[in-house]
Amino acid sequence: MDLLQIKDISKSYEENRVLKNVSLSIKEGEIHGLVGENGAGKSTLMNILFGMPVIHSTGGYEGEMLIDGKPYKPTTPEDAMAAGIGMVHQEFMLIPGFTITENIKLNREKTLPTFLSKIFGNRLEKLDTEAMAKDAREALKKLDMDIDEYVPVAGLPVGHMQFIEIAREIDKSKLRLLILDEPTAVLTESEADKFLEVIKKLSQMGIAILFISHRLDEIKQITDSITVLRDGEVVANVKTDEIDVKEIARLMVGRKVELSKKEDEDRGIKDENILEIKDLRVNMPGEEVKGLSLTVKKGEILGIGGLAGQGKLGIANGIMGLYETSGSIVKDGKELHLNNPREALKSSIAFLSEDRRGVGLLLDDSIEFNIAFSSLEIQDNFLKQVGPLKLIDKKKVREHANRMIEELDIRCTGPKQRARALSGGNQQKVCIARALSLNPDLLLVSEPTRGIDIGAKKLVLDTLVKLNRERGVTVIITSSELGELRQVSDRIAIIYDGKVAGILPPDASDEEFGLLMAGEDLKKVVN
Amino acid sequence: MKDFINRIGLPRFIIIIFLIFLMALAIYLNIPLSDVITDILVRFGMNAILVLAMVPGIQAGIGMNFNLPLGIICGLIGALISIEFKLSGFTGLFVSILIALPLAAIGGYLYGKMLNSVKGQEMTVGNYVGYSIVSFMCIFWLLAPFKSPELIWAYGGNGLRVTVSLESSTSHVLNNFLAFKIGKVTVPTGLLLFFAIFAFLVWIYSQSNKGLSMIVAGSNAKFALSNGIDVDKQRIKGTVFSTVLAAIGIIVYSQSFGFLQLYNAPLYSAMPAAAAILIGGASLKRATIVHVLIGTILFQSLLVVALPVINVIAEGTMSEVIRVIVSNGIILYALTREGGSAA
Numbered sequence: 001m002d003l004l005q006i007k008d009i010s011k012s013y014e015e016n017r018v019l020k021n022v023s024l025s026i027k028e029g030e031i032h033g034l035v036g037e038n039g040a041g042k043s044t045l046m047n048i049l050f051g052m053p054v055i056h057s058t059g060g061y062e063g064e065m066l067i068d069g070k071p072y073k074p075t076t077p078e079d080a081m082a083a084g085i086g087m088v089h090q091e092f093m094l095i096p097g098f099t100i101t102e103n104i105k106l107n108r109e110k111t112l113p114t115f116l117s118k119i120f121g122n123r124l125e126k127l128d129t130e131a132m133a134k135d136a137r138e139a140l141k142k143l144d145m146d147i148d149e150y151v152p153v154a155g156l157p158v159g160h161m162q163f164i165e166i167a168r169e170i171d172k173s174k175l176r177l178l179i180l181d182e183p184t185a186v187l188t189e190s191e192a193d194k195f196l197e198v199i200k201k202l203s204q205m206g207i208a209i210l211f212i213s214h215r216l217d218e219i220k221q222i223t224d225s226i227t228v229l230r231d232g233e234v235v236a237n238v239k240t241d242e243i244d245v246k247e248i249a250r251l252m253v254g255r256k257v258e259l260s261k262k263e264d265e266d267r268g269i270k271d272e273n274i275l276e277i278k279d280l281r282v283n284m285p286g287e288e289v290k291g292l293s294l295t296v297k298k299g300e301i302l303g304i305g306g307l308a309g310q311g312k313l314g315i316a317n318g319i320m321g322l323y324e325t326s327g328s329i330v331k332d333g334k335e336l337h338l339n340n341p342r343e344a345l346k347s348s349i350a351f352l353s354e355d356r357r358g359v360g361l362l363l364d365d366s367i368e369f370n371i372a373f374s375s376l377e378i379q380d381n382f383l384k385q386v387g388p389l390k391l392i393d394k395k396k397v398r399e400h401a402n403r404m405i406e407e408l409d410i411r412c413t414g415p416k417q418r419a420r421a422l423s424g425g426n427q428q429k430v431c432i433a434r435a436l437s438l439n440p441d442l443l444l445v446s447e448p449t450r451g452i453d454i455g456a457k458k459l460v461l462d463t464l465v466k467l468n469r470e471r472g473v474t475v476i477i478t479s480s481e482l483g484e485l486r487q488v489s490d491r492i493a494i495i496y497d498g499k500v501a502g503i504l505p506p507d508a509s510d511e512e513f514g515l516l517m518a519g520e521d522l523k524k525v526v527n
Numbered sequence: 528m529k530d531f532i533n534r535i536g537l538p539r540f541i542i543i544i545f546l547i548f549l550m551a552l553a554i555y556l557n558i559p560l561s562d563v564i565t566d567i568l569v570r571f572g573m574n575a576i577l578v579l580a581m582v583p584g585i586q587a588g589i590g591m592n593f594n595l596p597l598g599i600i601c602g603l604i605g606a607l608i609s610i611e612f613k614l615s616g617f618t619g620l621f622v623s624i625l626i627a628l629p630l631a632a633i634g635g636y637l638y639g640k641m642l643n644s645v646k647g648q649e650m651t652v653g654n655y656v657g658y659s660i661v662s663f664m665c666i667f668w669l670l671a672p673f674k675s676p677e678l679i680w681a682y683g684g685n686g687l688r689v690t691v692s693l694e695s696s697t698s699h700v701l702n703n704f705l706a707f708k709i710g711k712v713t714v715p716t717g718l719l720l721f722f723a724i725f726a727f728l729v730w731i732y733s734q735s736n737k738g739l740s741m742i743v744a745g746s747n748a749k750f751a752l753s754n755g756i757d758v759d760k761q762r763i764k765g766t767v768f769s770t771v772l773a774a775i776g777i778i779v780y781s782q783s784f785g786f787l788q789l790y791n792a793p794l795y796s797a798m799p800a801a802a803a804i805l806i807g808g809a810s811l812k813r814a815t816i817v818h819v820l821i822g823t824i825l826f827q828s829l830l831v832v833a834l835p836v837i838n839v840i841a842e843g844t845m846s847e848v849i850r851v852i853v854s855n856g857i858i859l860y861a862l863t864r865e866g867g868s869a870a
Contacts, residue, residue, distance in 0.1 A: 322753055342755030351753060359749045364813065374754050377740060389735045 003028045003208050004072075004177055009063035011044055011055070018044050019232045021063070026177065031199065031209045033219040033240070035252055036229035037307070037482070037517075042212055045229070046179055049210075050087050051080045084176035086169030088183055092161045096154035101129075101136040103153055104168045110135070139167040142205075143198050159191035163198070170202065177208045184218060185309070196222050214307055216245045216518045230254045249514025253482060269490065273330075274298040274442055274474050275319075280327035281498075282311070282318030289314035290498030291327070296442075296476060301468050303489030303506070304478040307517055311498035312478050313354055316444040320344045320351045322359075331442070345378045350440035352431050354447035354478070360431045361419045368401035368415035370430050375437040404433040408463060425456025432463060443467065446478045461488050482513055536808055538860055542825050549832040558835045561711035569702065570827040572718030573783035574803065576725055577796060578823045580772035581804045585814040586733065587765020588745030588758075589642050591801045591858075593653035596661050596793035597638055598773025601631035606697070606778055606787055607687070611675045615696040620782060623697070627774040635770030639763030654797075661794050668789050691787040697778075698785045721779060725772065730816045732768075741765055746812055802826060802854035829853060 002025040011019040019041045026032045036042050047054060048061050051074025055061060065072045067083055074080045080087075094103050110132050111117075111125035136149040143163050153161065162183060169178055180199070184192040199222060203209055213219055219226060220240060228236040228251045236243070236251045275296040282289035289311040296302050306312040318325040321341045329336040337343040344351075353359035362370055375381040382397050383390040401415040408429045412422060419430055428448060435443055445464060449457040465488050467473045479485050485492050486506040493503045494516040501516040532540050553563060577595065584592035605627030609619045638656065645652045669686040673679060677695065678687050692698075704717025732738040744751040744761035751758050777796070781787050804814055807822020833849055 320753060340755075341753055345755050353753060355749070358747075359753050362743065362747050362750055364746065373739070373743060376736060377743075377754050377756065380736065383736055389731065390737075391731070391734045392736070392739060 002026060002066075003030075003068065005066040005069075006045075006049070007064050007066070009045065009048060009061055009065070011041075011048060011061040013058055017232060019048075019061070022229070022232070022234050024227045024234065024237060026208045026210060028176070028208055029203050029206045030225065031203050031211055031223045033223035033226040034210060034212045034229065035214070035216065035219055035226065035248060037252060037480075040229040040252075041232040042229055043181075044232075046087070046181060046210075046212070049080070050074065050085060050179065051076050051078075081172065082174075084172075084174040085179065086172060086175050086177070087179040087181070088162070088165045088169060089181055092158075092165060094153045094161055094164060097152060099150050099152050100140075100147065100164055100167075101133050101149045103164055104136045104139060104149075104171050105132045106168070108172070135171055136167070139171040140164075142170060142201075143167055144194075144201075157191075159187050159195075162187060162191075162195065166198070166202075170207070175207060177210065178202065179210045179212070181212045182214065183211075184213060184215060192218070214518055216248050216515075216520065219248070220245050228252055245520065246511045246515065249518060249520075250509070250511035251514075253510040253514040253517070269300045270298045272298045274332060275476075276328075276330040277315075277319075278328045278330075280315065280318055280325065280329065282314040282323050282325045284311075284314040284317050284323040287311050287314040287317075288498050289318055292495070292499050294493060294500055296474060298474055299468075299472055300490040301465070301475045301477060301488055303485035303492035304476060304495060305480070305482050305485050305492055305513070305517070306495035306501070308480060310495050312495040313446055314498070315495070316351060316446050316476065316478055317353075319349065319444060342378065345374070345438065348439070348441045350374070350435035350438045350443050352428070352435055352443070352445045352448060354450065356424070356427055356431060356451070360434075361427060363420040364418055366416045367405070367410070367412055367419055367422070367430055368397050370419050371401050371404050371433045371437055372397040374434050378438060381437070400437065401433075404436070408433055409459070423456070424452040425460060428452060428456075428460050429463065432460075432467075436467070440473060442474045442476070444476050444478075447480065448477065449479070449481065449484060457484070464488060482517075538806060538857060539808060539821070539825065542806060542829060546825065546828055546832065549829070549836050552836050552840075553832055556836060556839050558839070559711070563832055563835070565711075565713045566831045567824070567828050568712075569715050569718065569783060570831055571823050572702075572715050572722055573780045574776075574799070574827055575722045575819060575823045576772060576776035576779050577800045578803045578807075578819050579722070579725060579729060579816075580769050580776055581800055581809070582729055582814045582816070582819060583741070583765045583768035583772070585804075585809060585811065586738075586742045586745045587762050587768075588748065588812075589639075589649040589653075589762055589766055589769075590811045591650055591653075591797075591804075592766070592769045592773075593650050593797045593801065594638060594657045594660075595769075595773045595797040595800060596657040597634050598631050598770035599777040599793040599796055600660060600664050601634055601770070602627045602774035602777035603781075603787055603789060603793070604630060605774065606693075606781060607671075607673060607678060607691070610677055610691065610693075610696050611673050613675070613696075616700055619697040620700055620778065623778050624775055627778065628771060631771040631774035632767055635767035636763060638770065639766030642766060643759045643762055657794065657797060661791060664793075665790050687789055689788070689790055691789065693782060693785055693787065697782045700782055701779060702783050715783075718779070718783060725775065726816050726819065729768075729772075733815070798858065799826070799854050802857045805860075806857050826854070 005025040007023050009019055009022045022045060034042055053076065056075055072083055074083065110128040111122070112128045114124060114126050117125040133149050140147060140149060143166060145163050145167070147160060153164065169175055184195060187195055196218065199209055211219065211223055223240045225239050226243065226248065227234055228248060230252065235254065273295045277292065277294045280289055280292045286309055292315065304312050304315060314323065317323050319329060321339045321344050325338045329338065331347050331349065336347055357363060372382045376383060376392065380390065382393050382400065384393040398415055405412065405415060410429045410433065411426050419427060422430065448460050448464065452460060461484055464475055464477065468475050477485065477488065489506050491503050492506055494501045494513065496516065496519040501519060504512055504516070554560060580595060580598065581592055584590065605623040608626050609622040614622050642649050642652065671687060673687060678691055680686060680688055701717040701721050702715040706716050707714055733742060740756050741761040741764055744756050744758045745765065748758045803822040803826040804818055805822065806825050807818035807820070809818040837849060
């Protein structure tokens with residue numbers, strides 16, 4: 001009998017359906033791979049399985065789960081632990097100042113009775129440090145870890161921290177299923193190899209493993225069977241032997257959007273470079289760019305794709321000088337001053353941030369002020385000279401805002417409405433209007449459709465295409481959604497590990513995109 | 528009715544009701560209303576610039592400037608020096624201000640630099656910097672080489688008096704300037720005009736491109752950065768303006784009050800100013816001249832009316848107790864509400 005069966009699980013956040021009838025099953029001692037793009041629903045599935053509170057505070061889920069054939073309905077992580085499910089998170093959940101033993105035994109300490117505990121109850125029992133150390137040593141030994149259990153966690157290499165997390169899980173005597181969420185993402189190659197060996201050893205001990213990873217070769221190498229998720233649906237459920245890496249990549253990306261672009265349209269892309277980036281390094285936490293080179297042609301729409309954390313968002317933020325940057329950026333033949341947003345804006349570059357509400361808008365100010373401000377600040381527009389002072393010309397601001405509201409079809413009660421009150425799509429349009437007021441010839445757009453409902457997504461993308469066609473604005477669009485990149489871009493650069501992994505035409509095959517996103521060398525795999 | 532309360536905000540609604548109740552009580556107790564109104568006008572004029580000093584700070588993103596004592600001390604030094612040189616009347620007033628301005632600008636600049644290294648905790652830090660500076664100045668007042676008999680203790684020796692009378696120098700120069708009477712109510716025209724000038728300056732600045740940069744830096748630092756604004760510089764600018772206004776504010780306050788208060792007195796200036804602007808409807812992120820006007824009128828009226836009424840009903844110093852409860856209660860209430868309200 002299967003250890004864990006998941007049957008027809010569905011889950012929606014408000015109107016947004018993130019999981020649709022997902023089913024999978026895992027046998028005892030099996031290593032099961034789970035792959036999918038960002039937003040495919042992997043994390044949501046794990047959260048349901050582990051009983052995370054976020055699931056229940058948003059209305060629970062549909063479908064059922066069985067453990068050993070018995071219904072399993074976790075409402076808290078404690079339920080999951082009691083059922084023998086352990087989870088190692090992507091971010092380490094260790095307390096730096098505590099020793100390895102203390103971290104492993106956290107909240108499951110062994111205790112000895114004391115004089116006080118006899119009176120006031122067992123909350124005042126003292127720690128049995130010797131027994132705890134023994135347990136910790138045993139757990140570490142199972143992982144072939146040769147490390148002293150009394151060392152504090154702070155300062156250990158990340159590879160070790162990963163093992164300590166696992167040691168904590170296997171120390172739970174009832175552990176039957178271990179969920180690993182991107183466990184090798186932070187490890188070096190040799191650490192990862194050792195780690196994979198340990199995983200195999202655990203599975204031989206009879207512990208089932210649910211292994212989530214973007215590294216397809218790893219998945220292929222270690223798992224017994226694989227489930228591929230796409231847009232919240234299971235698109236494949238196969239034995240690992242029966243599938244190769246290319247096929248997994250193809251399934252993972254899939255074709256989401258029918259391409260509606262006219263192929264023979266005269267795009268008017270000049271053979272002139274508007275932007276030449278060389279050896280760009282951007283120190284943006286979580287999205288680091290590590291020596292990237294890229295050229296952008298005048299008049300094109302360049303898509304930048306890739307998985308989260310690979311550095312695609314760092315590029316636009318680096319060009320704008322919002323994070324510490326080094327390297328060289330040449331705009332229209334002129335070297336751009338780095339780390340200076342004002343210079344970037346003055347060089348006719350405008351930026352729509354991925355953090356729309358935090359960076360892109362003044363939420364408590366009026367739409368008209370939001371639209372006009374960048375141009376007012378950078379280009380001294382919308383001002384009138386009164387004596388020695390330049391005052392804001394409210395009439396001009398109003399007229400301009402009204403024009404923009406009409407042109408971009410911003411749905412609002414009027415130019416004086418606060419930006420906070422608008423829906424995501426209309427907020428994005430206000431951002432676009434603000435960028436347009438600068439009359440840029442290069443527009444950097446990051447995650448333009450994040451948090452916007454499907455109908456509005458199309459409107460936002462159409463607006464960007466229209467700007468490109470009608471005003472000749474060169475657009476660099478960065479997005480986690482490959483589908484939308486393929487819909488609007490002329491070329492798509494896929495970013496992996498802070499560098500360009502490859503540039504593909506939008507009609508390249510799914511497997512090529514999938515492989516590049518997973519950091520595989522295209523030539524090596526194809527040959 | 529509910530719309531109305533939402534529009535003016537619950538705290539303002541409660542205070543207005545309370546105020547009306549007190550007014551009615553005052554009339555019932557035969558307290559002369561003309562005196563009360565005169566008092567309100569005077570107290571409004573003398574406090575308004577100090578309240579106004581909160582505005583640039585909030586706009587630049589440092590929150591309530593609880594370090595108002597810094598500016599106040601600069602203002603006091605200006606006033607003391609002008610007395611030392613035996614200046615009086617408008618000359619005395621303007622020389623005081625001229626001396627105080629550069630001091631406050633330098634002090635504000637240094638304090639602004641310091642605030643840039645403690646972002647997010649400006650109000651706590653400001654409070655303690657205020658305490659430290661006031662204590663430090665207590666030493667200064669004792670050692671300062673002033674010689675004028677007006678300033679030093681009557682029995683000679685070193686050190687300045689705790690309160691210095693302005694009787695022979697600048698007392699009431701603004702209050703009496705163009706003052707006129709409507710019935711029994713005296714209107715301190717000069718005092719109100721003087722405030723109007725500074726309120727206008729702050730307002731016009733907030734409409735200029737430089738001022739808008741500062742306001743945007745204060746309301747969303749990340750947005751400002753991505754629009755090429757040097758946020759740290761804008762914060763320093765706001766701190767300097769706030770400190771300078773505090774210096775001018777205390778000079779105006781003192782000429783109306785008739786005394787300079789030294790030593791620990793500056794400590795008690797920031798709280799009422801903060802309370803007033805919060806009553807006016809400002810939040811920690813947003814403040815306008817309208818907030819200053821409404822807040823100062825409400826807050827000062829409350830004190831002026833409550834004082835005689837409560838002294839008649841309950842003997843003793845109840846009015847002072849009420850004042851402390853109201854001002855601190857309002858600050859507490861405002862701090863628990865992140866958003867504030869729009870006025």
